[in-house]
Amino acid sequence: MFRFLTPARLSAAIVAGAVLAAALPAAAAGDAAAGKAVFTAQCAVCHSAAKGAKPILGPTLFGVVGRKTATMPGFAYSPAMKAAGGVWTSDRLSTYIAAPAKTLPGVRMTYGGLKNPAQLQNLIAYLNTLK
Ligand code: HEC
Known part of the structure; x- marks a missing residue:
């Protein structure tokens, strides 16, 4: 199966792969298309993904x-969410979405948490495309 991979081609492929990996943010490791399906199934009932969309039960995640x-302008956050501070990074989103109530006690997001690590990684990759 690797008969076309001469050492020269192999090292070119490794260099290309390394360049590509360096250019991508770490969070892009997941599959965004699969993550969109997770979003549709688990989040879309409460969150839009569209720019400027009105809140459903939660604010748009665009x-x-x-x-x-x-x-998010126009959304009435809970005191707990307002007090959280900081910025939503991929890592922070992962921790939060895996266990919302445990990560930020008192938030009004009635969602039990996404326990499947592959689905979580794909979902984060999808959230990274919403820009
Ligand atoms: C049952 C409705 C519901 C579901 C399902 C839900 N959320 Fe939420 N979400 C909310 C609400 C309500 C808030 C605001 C919480 C607060 O102010 O305490 C929120 C807040 C958030 C925030 C913070 C947004 C900001 O502007 O700071 C993120 C991020 C988030 N949700 C992600 C998700 C993701 C990803 C999913 C799917 C895995 C999800 N939520 C599922 C209702 C929901």
């Missing part, structure tokens, strides 16, 4: 990666 917590 542009959430890199956004300061609790800053």
Whole structure:
């Protein structure tokens, strides 16, 4: 199966792969298309993914990666979410979505948490595309 991979081609492939990996943010490791399906099944009932969309039960998640917590205009956040502070990074989103109530006690997001690590990684990759 690797008969076309001469050592020269192999090292070229490794260099290309390394360049590509360096260019991508760490969070892009997941499969965004699969993550969109997770979003549709688990989040879309309460969150839109569209720019400027009105809140459903929760604020739109368009542009959430890199956004300061609790800053979507026109959404009435809980005191707990307002007090959280900081910015939504991929890592922070992973921790939060895996266990919302445990990570930020008192938030009004009635969602039990996404326990499947592959689904979580794919979902984060999808959230990174919402910009
Ligand atoms: C039952 C409705 C519901 C579901 C399902 C839900 N959320 Fe939420 N979400 C909310 C609400 C309500 C808030 C605001 C919480 C607060 O202010 O305490 C929120 C807040 C958030 C925030 C913070 C947004 C900001 O502007 O700071 C993120 C991120 C988030 N949700 C991600 C998700 C993801 C990803 C999923 C799917 C895995 C999901 N939520 C599922 C209702 C929901």
